[in-house]
Amino acid sequence: MNLVRAELERLFARRFVQLMVVLLALAFAVTAATTLAGSHKPSAAELSSARAQATEARQSMETHFQQCLARRNGTLPPSDSELYFPTDCSEIDPIRQDRLPIAADFLPGVFSFAQQAEPLLYFLIAFLVLFGFLVGASYIGADLNSGGVVNLLLWRPRRMTVLGAKLGTLLGTVLALAVAASLVYLATFWVIGQTAGLAGRLSGDFWRSLGAVHGRGMVLVLLASALGFAIATLGRHTSAALGAVAAYAVVWELGGRLVLEIVDAPRPDQLMLSSYIGAWLTGEARFYDSQICRGDTAGGGYCEGFYSLTWAPSLLVLLLLTGGLTAAAFAVFRRRDLI
Amino acid sequence: MSAVIEIEGLRKTFHSLRNGRRVAVDGFDLLVETGQIHGFLGPNGSGKTTTLRALLGLVRADSGRMAVLGEPSPQLLPRVAGRVGAIVESPQFFGNFTGHRTLRLLARAGGVPTSRVDEVLELVGLHDRGDERVKAYSLGMKQRLAVASALLKDPQLLILDEPANGLDPAGIREMRDLMRSLAAAGVTVLVSSHILAEIQLICDHVTIISRGRRVAAGRVDEVLAGHDRHEFLVRVAEPERAAELLRAAELTATVDGGTLVVGGATDATVISKLLGEQGLWVGELTPLRPDLESVFLELTGAGQPWVPRQVDDSALPPGGQGDAVIDLERGVDA
Ligand SMILES: Nc1ncnc2c1ncn2[C@@H]1O[C@H](COP(=O)(O)OP(=O)(O)O)[C@@H](O)[C@H]1O
Ligand SMILES: [Mg+2]
Numbered sequence: 001m002n003l004v005r006a007e008l009e010r011l012f013a014r015r016f017v018q019l020m021v022v023l024l025a026l027a028f029a030v031t032a033a034t035t036l037a038g039s040h041k042p043s044a045a046e047l048s049s050a051r052a053q054a055t056e057a058r059q060s061m062e063t064h065f066q067q068c069l070a071r072r073n074g075t076l077p078p079s080d081s082e083l084y085f086p087t088d089c090s091e092i093d094p095i096r097q098d099r100l101p102i103a104a105d106f107l108p109g110v111f112s113f114a115q116q117a118e119p120l121l122y123f124l125i126a127f128l129v130l131f132g133f134l135v136g137a138s139y140i141g142a143d144l145n146s147g148g149v150v151n152l153l154l155w156r157p158r159r160m161t162v163l164g165a166k167l168g169t170l171l172g173t174v175l176a177l178a179v180a181a182s183l184v185y186l187a188t189f190w191v192i193g194q195t196a197g198l199a200g201r202l203s204g205d206f207w208r209s210l211g212a213v214h215g216r217g218m219v220l221v222l223l224a225s226a227l228g229f230a231i232a233t234l235g236r237h238t239s240a241a242l243g244a245v246a247a248y249a250v251v252w253e254l255g256g257r258l259v260l261e262i263v264d265a266p267r268p269d270q271l272m273l274s275s276y277i278g279a280w281l282t283g284e285a286r287f288y289d290s291q292i293c294r295g296d297t298a299g300g301g302y303c304e305g306f307y308s309l310t311w312a313p314s315l316l317v318l319l320l321l322t323g324g325l326t327a328a329a330f331a332v333f334r335r336r337d338l339i
Numbered sequence: 340m341s342a343v344i345e346i347e348g349l350r351k352t353f354h355s356l357r358n359g360r361r362v363a364v365d366g367f368d369l370l371v372e373t374g375q376i377h378g379f380l381g382p383n384g385s386g387k388t389t390t391l392r393a394l395l396g397l398v399r400a401d402s403g404r405m406a407v408l409g410e411p412s413p414q415l416l417p418r419v420a421g422r423v424g425a426i427v428e429s430p431q432f433f434g435n436f437t438g439h440r441t442l443r444l445l446a447r448a449g450g451v452p453t454s455r456v457d458e459v460l461e462l463v464g465l466h467d468r469g470d471e472r473v474k475a476y477s478l479g480m481k482q483r484l485a486v487a488s489a490l491l492k493d494p495q496l497l498i499l500d501e502p503a504n505g506l507d508p509a510g511i512r513e514m515r516d517l518m519r520s521l522a523a524a525g526v527t528v529l530v531s532s533h534i535l536a537e538i539q540l541i542c543d544h545v546t547i548i549s550r551g552r553r554v555a556a557g558r559v560d561e562v563l564a565g566h567d568r569h570e571f572l573v574r575v576a577e578p579e580r581a582a583e584l585l586r587a588a589e590l591t592a593t594v595d596g597g598t599l600v601v602g603g604a605t606d607a608t609v610i611s612k613l614l615g616e617q618g619l620w621v622g623e624l625t626p627l628r629p630d631l632e633s634v635f636l637e638l639t640g641a642g643q644p645w646v647p648r649q650v651d652d653s654a655l656p657p658g659g660q661g662d663a664v665i666d667l668e669r670g671v672d673a
Pocket of ligand 2: 388428
């Protein structure tokens with residue numbers, strides 16, 4: 001416990017951590033301020049006009065669907081025959097759409113919390129993932145380099161305890177910061193929506209889905225922090241973590257993808273870590289692969305050519321990677337010569 | 340007397356891609372007993388720091404047996420770590436912290452009351468500068484802070500690796516006084532150094548390391564006595580005639596200007612009697628006592644001015660007898 005308290009003080013005394021916290025606050029302030037400046041509370045006239053427009057849009061979708069059905073039944077009046085209709089009318093069935101036009105779509109310059117909360121949250125999560133990774137890497141990297149770890153080990157010659165306390169302190173701190181930051185962030189935009197924009201329809205479903213994204217985002221932030229910590233420990237240096245990620249991105253995500261495409265390998269996205277990150281965060285990610293439909297066309301059946309990655313196997317991949325590297329970091333640190 | 344530090348047959352090899360294999364410590368032995376101020380002497384690169392790192396569990400030894408305060412190290416080091424204060428090669432501290440805060444964090448991590456921080460800052464003479472950032476400290480001040488960190492635990496055993504590094508003469512003297520007062524209070528001190536005068540002034544025991552091996556160990560005066568060739572410096576009016584007389588009495592005598600260096604005499608009176616009987620009156624008769632420096636240079640072979648001395652080879656003793664460990668304190672080591 002004392003060790004953790006000391007580590008906590010050490011962590012917050014790091015210039016880099018302070019800088020990142022300031023950056024976080026700054027990014028937050030800028031987004032909130034621009035949103036606030038670009039939004040106004042819609043007047044009653046604007047609102048009713050937007051509602052009318054939305055209703056009209058929904059009606060025209062319904063009409064289009066009905067016309068499609070009518071053409072199939074051969075009852076379409078000749079005047080409408082130039083209109084385009086899909087072969088399968090259910091594609092444009094309003095009931096089967098993901099979302100229907102709502103009033104907020106017709107209110108330019110009005111911030112709608114219900115519509116914007118999720119993309120805003122994704123942005124914050126991306127920042128926090130970066131934050132966690134960099135702080136995790138620099139925290140242990142700088143300490144390994146400055147001899148701080150050696151000093152500490154002269155005091156407490158238990159390597160696993162010392163490294164464990166560092167990782168625990170890091171994860172706890174990052175999680176607390178991330179949760180606090182995201183809650184304040186969402187609350188601020190909710191207030192902006194209430195006072196200078198549109199709250200929108202904040203149903204139970206909305207909150208549930210936002211909460212799910214939030215929870216998955218927090219897990220991702222923790223994984224990124226542990227990953228940065230583990231790679232920096234393995235490489236004895238903060239830059240090891242940065243280098244490893246840059247090298248991975250360039251060599252595999254870009255280069256590897258290119259090569260896989262050239263050799264026409266099946267489902268290249270399945271081999272990319274970024275796909276799993278996306279799938280975990282959004283719940284499911286869909287990828288196109290031309291080979292899925294090969295051989296299928298003979299049957300004459302319709303083939304979309306998409307396959308999807310779901311969150312569960314994605315989480316497993318991310319956990320295995322981070323867990324494996326963290327275990328390796330502890331194993332190496334246990335035996336390594338500390339100079 | 341019980342052993343506070345025991346090292347037997349310690350070996351450590353460093354492997355690196357660039358430099359290949361390097362044997363830093365090669366079957367080294369060390370015995371430090373309660374209450375000693377034990378000097379650990381050796382030229383640069385002879386393996387002092389590596390030995391201390393291995394002892395304190397910072398590097399893994401290839402082989403050898405080590406114990407600190409009776410507990411095998413590094414396996415059971417955590418049991419005694421609270422009673423051992425150590426600095427290994429000028430420790431680095433986080434520059435943005437003040438000296439006070441640096442020590443407070445260590446105290447907290449080690450479960451020492453933070454009130455102890457002011458006491459040790461006072462002890463090392465940093466009391467007034469404790470609230471400055473470490474990066475603003477001079478080398479000597481950092482060294483003092485390091486010593487302060489080692490003292491924080493109120494240790495029974497204090498291990499200091501080249502504590503005089505970067506200290507000015509006054510600082511070195513203060514460090515010496517500090518070590519003496521600690522020893523008087525019952526603390527066992529192991530202090531490594533390549534500075535001979537330092538060791539000779541404060542240590543009662545010494546172990547000399549060269550090329551990763553022990554070449555001498557024991558009480559400082561016994562180590563010196565072991566290298567005493569029982570020579571005397573003699574000043575007489577007729578050195579040539581005196582030399583002949585002495586040689587006739589089966590003593591060795593070399594004329595060096597107006598003086599003679601006489602060897603083989605058990606006692607100074609033998610010389611003065613021999614010469615006096617022949618009417619040669621002795622003007623000066625001084626025993627030539629070796630100092631630690633000459634012993635050190637002899638043992639580590641660093642004393643040949645015509646050979647440019649290389650850091651790592653410096654330790655090859657002349658005459659090819661360097662690999663034999665010279666045990667000077669037979670009671671302990673034989
Ligand atoms: N981390 C390391 N990697 C490779 N060689 C090392 C390392 N540390 C020390 N050495 C080598 O081991 C020998 C002993 O070094 P050291 O114990 O630091 O000597 P001392 O403290 O007596 O000056 C030297 O030759 C040094 O170059
Ligand atoms: Mg050294």
